[in-house]
Amino acid sequence: xxxxxxxxxxxxxxxxxxxxxxSLNIPNNSFITLLGPSGCGKTTILRMIAGLExxxxxxxxxxxxxVFDSNAGINVxxxxxxxxxxxxxxxxxxxxxxxxxxxxxxxxxxxxxxVIDVEAKRAGDMIRALxxxxxxxxxxxxxxxxxxxPDENKAYVKLIDNYSISIYTAKELxxxxxxxxxxxxxxxxxxxxxxxxxxxxxxxxxxSEEKDINEKFQVTKGGKVVLENRKLTKEEIDxxxxxxSRIVKIGMFMDRYPAELSGGQQxxxxxxxTLAPEPQVLFMDEPLSNLDAxxxxxxxxxxxxLHVETGSTFVYVTHDQMEAMTLATRICLVNNGVxxxxxxxxxxxxxxxxxxxxxxxxxxxxxxxxxxxKQAEDGSIVLDILGEHKAKFVPNEKVLLSDWRExxxxxxxxxxxxxxxxxxxxxxxxxxxxxxVFKYHVQRVEEQDESIMDEPVITDEDFVLGIRPEAIDIEPxxxxxxxxxxxxxxxxxxxLKLRVGEFLLTGVIFGNSIYRIDQDANIDIKGKDILLxxxxxxxxxxxxxxxxx
Amino acid sequence: MYGQAGILYNKxxxxxxxxxxxxxxxxxxIAGTIGTLIGYAVAKKRRNxxxxxxxxxxxxxxxxxxxxxxxxxxILFSNEHINLFNTYTLLIIAGVVKxxxxxxxxxxxxxxxxxxxxxxxxxxxxxxxxxxxxxxxIPIQKSSIISGYLLPFMTCLRELxxxxxxxxxxxxxxxxxxxxxxxGLYAFSSAINLILIVTILVxxxxxxxxxxxxxxSGIGGK
Numbered sequence: 001x002x003x004x005x006x007x008x009x010x011x012x013x014x015x016x017x018x019x020x021x022x023s024l025n026i027p028n029n030s031f032i033t034l035l036g037p038s039g040c041g042k043t044t045i046l047r048m049i050a051g052l053e054x055x056x057x058x059x060x061x062x063x064x065x066x067v068f069d070s071n072a073g074i075n076v077x078x079x080x081x082x083x084x085x086x087x088x089x090x091x092x093x094x095x096x097x098x099x100x101x102x103x104x105x106x107x108x109x110x111x112x113x114x115v116i117d118v119e120a121k122r123a124g125d126m127i128r129a130l131x132x133x134x135x136x137x138x139x140x141x142x143x144x145x146x147x148x149x150p151d152e153n154k155a156y157v158k159l160i161d162n163y164s165i166s167i168y169t170a171k172e173l174x175x176x177x178x179x180x181x182x183x184x185x186x187x188x189x190x191x192x193x194x195x196x197x198x199x200x201x202x203x204x205x206x207x208s209e210e211k212d213i214n215e216k217f218q219v220t221k222g223g224k225v226v227l228e229n230r231k232l233t234k235e236e237i238d239x240x241x242x243x244x245s246r247i248v249k250i251g252m253f254m255d256r257y258p259a260e261l262s263g264g265q266q267x268x269x270x271x272x273x274t275l276a277p278e279p280q281v282l283f284m285d286e287p288l289s290n291l292d293a294x295x296x297x298x299x300x301x302x303x304x305x306l307h308v309e310t311g312s313t314f315v316y317v318t319h320d321q322m323e324a325m326t327l328a329t330r331i332c333l334v335n336n337g338v339x340x341x342x343x344x345x346x347x348x349x350x351x352x353x354x355x356x357x358x359x360x361x362x363x364x365x366x367x368x369x370x371x372x373x374k375q376a377e378d379g380s381i382v383l384d385i386l387g388e389h390k391a392k393f394v395p396n397e398k399v400l401l402s403d404w405r406e407x408x409x410x411x412x413x414x415x416x417x418x419x420x421x422x423x424x425x426x427x428x429x430x431x432x433x434x435x436x437v438f439k440y441h442v443q444r445v446e447e448q449d450e451s452i453m454d455e456p457v458i459t460d461e462d463f464v465l466g467i468r469p470e471a472i473d474i475e476p477x478x479x480x481x482x483x484x485x486x487x488x489x490x491x492x493x494x495x496l497k498l499r500v501g502e503f504l505l506t507g508v509i510f511g512n513s514i515y516r517i518d519q520d521a522n523i524d525i526k527g528k529d530i531l532l533x534x535x536x537x538x539x540x541x542x543x544x545x546x547x548x549x
Numbered sequence: 550m551y552g553q554a555g556i557l558y559n560k561x562x563x564x565x566x567x568x569x570x571x572x573x574x575x576x577x578x579i580a581g582t583i584g585t586l587i588g589y590a591v592a593k594k595r596r597n598x599x600x601x602x603x604x605x606x607x608x609x610x611x612x613x614x615x616x617x618x619x620x621x622x623x624i625l626f627s628n629e630h631i632n633l634f635n636t637y638t639l640l641i642i643a644g645v646v647k648x649x650x651x652x653x654x655x656x657x658x659x660x661x662x663x664x665x666x667x668x669x670x671x672x673x674x675x676x677x678x679x680x681x682x683x684x685x686x687i688p689i690q691k692s693s694i695i696s697g698y699l700l701p702f703m704t705c706l707r708e709l710x711x712x713x714x715x716x717x718x719x720x721x722x723x724x725x726x727x728x729x730x731x732x733g734l735y736a737f738s739s740a741i742n743l744i745l746i747v748t749i750l751v752x753x754x755x756x757x758x759x760x761x762x763x764x765x766s767g768i769g770g771k
Contacts, residue, residue: 052669079675091666095688104684105674277674 002063002280002313003028004049009058011044011337015432018044019055020337031307031314033324036334037360042317043285045334049315050085050283051078062281084279084312088286090270092258099254102244102273106237109277114218114225117206118235121217122169123199129163130195133178133188140179150179157251164246166238244272247306264295275310284316288323300326321361325349333357336435350529355538356438358466358531364495364506367472368440369465370535375401381532383463387501389480391525393465393532395544405460408537437538440464443497443504445485458536465546466531469495472507478522479548487515498523524548556740561719566744569722572637573705576644581698583645584652588697589686591653592660604657611650615711618647623714635716647711648701655700659693660686699756703749 004026011019019041026032034042047053049060051067054075060068062083067076092101129136139162143154152174159170181187206212212220219226232240245251248268258266267287274282284303288296304327307314318324324331325345333340333348333356341353352358358366371383371391381393381401422428456462485504486497493510498521507523515521530546533539556562587607594600610618622643627634633642663686671681687694709723718728722741730738 050673052672078669078672083673085670085673087666087670089664089666091664091670093667093670093685093689095685095691104671105676108675108677108680273670 003061004281004313004315005059005061006045006049007059007061009045009048009055009060011041011048011053011055012429012431015429017337017431017433019048020431020435022058022334022337022339024332024339024342026313026315028313029311031304031316031327031329032332033316033318033328033330034332034334035318035321035324035360036340038319040334041337042319042334046283046285046315046317050083051076051081052085082279082281084274084277084282086270086274086282086284086287088289090258090266090287090290092266092269092273094258097255097257098245098250098261098269099241101258101269102241102276103237105273105277106232106240110229110231112227112229114216115228115230116217116233116236117202117213117219118233120199120202120213121235122172123195123202124217125163125165125169126173126195127192127199129159129165129169129173130178130188130192133181133184133186135162136173136188137179137181137184140174153255154252157254160242161246161251164239164243166235166242168235168238240276240278241272244276247275247309248272248302263290263292264299267291267299271306275306278310279312281313281315282310284314286317286319289318289320296323303327322363325361331361333360335360335438336433338435351540351543352466352531353540354438355440355464355466355533358533358540359438359440362468364469364508366531367465367467367469367505368442369467369503369505370442371463371465372461373463374461381463383465385465386480386503389500390549391465392547392549393530393544394547395532395542396528397542399542401460401541404534404541408534408539412537437536440538443506445499445502445504460536462535463541464533464535464538466533467505467525467546468529469506469508470510471525471527471530472498472505472509473524473526474507474509474521475524476522478524480523480525482521482523484515484517484519484521487517489514496521553734553737556737556744562722562725562737562741562744565719565722565725566748568637568720569706570748572640572644572721573702575637575641576648576705577698577702579641580645580648580701581652581694584649584654584697584701585656585687585694587649587653588656588658588660589682591657592663604653607653608650610647615647615708616713619643619711619714622646635720639715640712640721643711643715644701644705644708647708648704651700651704652697655693655697656690659690663689695756699753702752706749707745 004024006022006024006026009019009022009024010017022045024045034045036042044053048055048068049062055068055070057070058068059066059070062081065076066072066074067081068074093104096104136159139158140150140155143151143158145151155174156167156170159165159173160167163170163173165173176187176191178184178188178191203213206219210221211226214220214225242251245254248271250265250268250272253261253265253269258269261269267290270287287303288299291299300323303314303316316324316327325348328345330343331345331348332342335356341348341357343351343353348357348361352361355368359368369385371385371393373381373383375381379395379398379400381395383391383393385391423430480500482498482500482505484496485499488495489512491512493508494513494515496507496509496515498505498507505523525546525548528545529543531543532541534541553559584607587603591600591604622639623634626632626639626642633639667685667689668681671685676684707723709727712721712724713727716724718724722745726738726741726745729735729741
């Protein structure tokens with residue numbers, strides 16, 4: 001089944017690199033989110049996989065089929081890649097009803113599939129539905145309008161939902177008039193007999209041609225299902241449209257036009273339309289960004305459920321880190337067209353690869369604290385932080401800073417060499433949107449205008465500590481004396497801004513205590529998930545614990 | 550000259566009337582279709598320099614006086630090698646070239662309004678181009694595309710200066726009108742004028758009623 005592999009994909013427009021040498025492996029049946037700030041190239045990556053955009057260089061494989069290869073000159077058009085795409089603004093066709101929107105794609109399917117005996121299937125469905133006559137009567141009775149007349153269209157939808165049948169079968173069932181009979185069960189029984197006779201007639205006829213039908217009403221020959229290159233029949237299209245609309249609960253809007261639906265309903269129609277042709281890969285481009293907060297949460301659950309139910313591979317683009325964290329099996333963070341980190345959500349949260357990832361993921365954002373210091377003999381690093389405080393950083397695993405720096409320098413040199421090699425090639429273009437080390441933000445009471453300050457000289461002794469707000473805890477014995485600068489209680493937790501000298505730290509304290517502004521508070525920094533970054537390259541050195549001395 | 554049959558009994562006028570109708574219909578169909586396709590193509594590849602080139606060339610005939618276009622076609626198509634003078638073929642060629650700008654402009658505007666994603670959604674579902682056009686693009690922009698057909702039709706019905714040099718007087722209605730006018734039969738020319746106006750009004754109303762699209766609500770508008 002499909003696994004999507006991207007190898008060295010680059011997309012540029014002139015000198016602007018939208019996507020820069022991205023390699024990605026999307027395993028089958030996974031839910032991947034492409035996350036990044038707006039304009040970072042995530043939608044472009046998605047559109048390139050779907051075939052709506054042509055990469056400048058690289059190779060894309062879906063399943064065992066190469067769909068794009070710049071060297072071999074392969075470019076399979078979007079319509080042959082058999083993927084589903086959910087657009088940000090839904091792109092529902094305004095001139096068609098909901099039903100037509102969903103059915104439209106199904107009419108184009110032309111592939112090898114089992115032959116189904118339509119008559120037999122209909123008879124079979126009728127027999128199944130007719131087992132309980134009084135239930136049918138109940139269903140139709142529920143659909144009476146204010147004049148007491150049964151509303152036919154409503155009844156059809158109810159019957160379809162109850163028995164998973166097509167509209168044609170539903171009409172036939174309704175026309176039998178079970179709901180009008182005094183004793184619906186008896187009438188239903190009689191009708192069942194009729195249909196069983198019909199079914200056995202069909203079977204007899206097929207057997208005379210040395211064929212048979214199985215329990216799915218597929219025609220078999222010699223015990224094997226007969227396959228044929230064919231289009232879907234009207235019945236099958238209807239059944240699939242109904243099935244998809246049942247998943248997203250839009251059965252009652254089938255005759256409406258998209259303009260007559262709310263945003264959330266339109267979204268669900270778009271999902272149903274994408275699901276109907278049963279794509280093995282489903283691409284979604286910020287599908288929830290147009291919805292209100294509550295509906296967005298609800299749809300998030302539905303998408304999660306859909307992923308499990310359909311078993312397809314989902315690739316999802318979003319700029320909302322919350323959405324990415326909650327939905328994905330793996331997150332792929334992109335900035336300025338460059339892949340920053342590709343890992344499971346909690347890994348991205350706990351062990352961000354660099355300052356950009358650390359800052360982007362998490363709400364409220366991580367605290368960054370500048371520190372200056374050296375590694376001691378025992379592997380710990382003693383740092384001057386927050387003005388007058390001294391802290392000892394104990395890494396979880398042993399790192400030798402000199403080795404780490406050597407590796408970093410080698411990596412940088414390799415990268416430079418690679419870039420140099422690339423530019424030597426004919427037709428190579430320099431990247432105009434240069435990659436820079438992420439400018440992290442240190443919170444201060446008086447914001448400094450960094451643009452007018454001199455660039456600080458960064459040595460190997462400069463580090464950045466990343467402290468998640470939940471690592472900060474208020475304790476009477478805490479080593480750092482702070483004043484509460486701002487407090488936002490939400491009931492479950494309080495987000496506090498704490499003032500340490502000229503610096504500010506954000507902390508999240510669970511429980512519903514009340515904090516007064518300007519109240520004194522002593523804090524400690526707890527846990528083994530404090531992150532140490534190299535200030536020069538912005539890369540993560542290690543995670544560890546922090547001891548304030 | 551004098552002693553002409555009355556306008557409703559006049560064979561020359563009726564012949565010219567049906568000639569005009571035929572010419573206008575064919576011109577509108579061809580110019581409208583080509584114009585729609587030009588609009589679609591240009592809207593699809595807006596950044597492409599060839600698209601701009603096509604767009605400008607299609608608009609060129611609009612900038613020239615009709616009589617000059619007529620004279621150009623007269624010289625081009627009635628000489629010792631090809632002689633198409635006084636045939637519908639020549640009139641249709643001239644008419645189509647002259648009226649493509651109307652159709653291409655109105656269609657370009659409407660195509661630009663359609664979000665690209667509407668078509669991409671269909672492409673992903675393996676819908677052939679012809680089906681995308683007939684089931685999605687054209688129905689959505691129905692009214693402005695019909696305007697693209699209607700404008701050439703209306704203009705062609707009353708066009709005189711373009712066709713003046715290309716056919717004889719009894720061939721289409723406007724040249725016939727001009728002929729009677731110059732001969733001093735003002736009652737005839739006025740009556741022909743009235744026929745033209747009534748025809749245009751009838752067609753406008755008909756299309757209006759049938760499709761919901763109309764010229765008076767603007768080109769490319771709803």
